[in-house]
Amino acid sequence: xxxxxxxxxxxxxxxxxxxxxxxxxxxxxxxxxxxxxxxxxxxxxxxxxxxxxxxxxxxxxxxxxxxxxxxxxxxxxxxxxxxxxxxxxxxxxxxxxxxxxxxxxxxxxxxxxxxxxxxxxxxxxxxxxx
Numbered sequence: 001x002x003x004x005x006x007x008x009x010x011x012x013x014x015x016x017x018x019x020x021x022x023x024x025x026x027x028x029x030x031x032x033x034x035x036x037x038x039x040x041x042x043x044x045x046x047x048x049x050x051x052x053x054x055x056x057x058x059x060x061x062x063x064x065x066x067x068x069x070x071x072x073x074x075x076x077x078x079x080x081x082x083x084x085x086x087x088x089x090x091x092x093x094x095x096x097x098x099x100x101x102x103x104x105x106x107x108x109x110x111x112x113x114x115x116x117x118x119x120x121x122x123x124x125x126x127x128x129x130x
Contacts, residue, residue, distance in 0.1 A: 012057050013064040018071040022052045095130050 029045035058064050084105070088096055094107050097117070101124035106117055112130045119126070 011059055011061075013055060013059075013061045015056060016064070016068045018068045019052050019055055021071075021075075022048050026052065097128050099124055100126055 026045050026049045029041055033041045055064055093110055095110050097106050097108060099106055099119040099122060102119060102122040104119055104121045106119060108117060108128060108130045110130050114127060114129050116125055116127050
């Protein structure tokens with residue numbers, strides 16, 4: 001049985017990040033529907049679920065790959081924002097500022113008062129209070 005499934009899945013796209021996030025959205029919609037019992041939410045959940053299954057069993061791997069790449073580039077700023085927030089929470093001894101010239105993120109030690117910072121990428125000097 002396992003060999004037949006492996007043979008069936010050969011040449012098919014399978015699971016990627018877009019499918020994983022869409023499945024998470026489907027589960028969230030179904031849980032919301034348990035509490036509010038709304039047909040529109042249920043239909044929307046089934047529609048997304050159908051799209052996930054279609055993408056998973058699709059033989060047009062190049063198109064599915066392009067869809068996933070577009071999705072990844074769209075969510076990259078959101079992921080970077082949350083990764084930076086996570087880093088800021090774990091690194092309490094430093095403060096993070098952006099260079100006003102090139103927008104590069106600069107990490108400065110806390111408790112030093114007013115300091116003149118030199119950006120490591122563009123060498124622009126600016127004053128910040130830490």
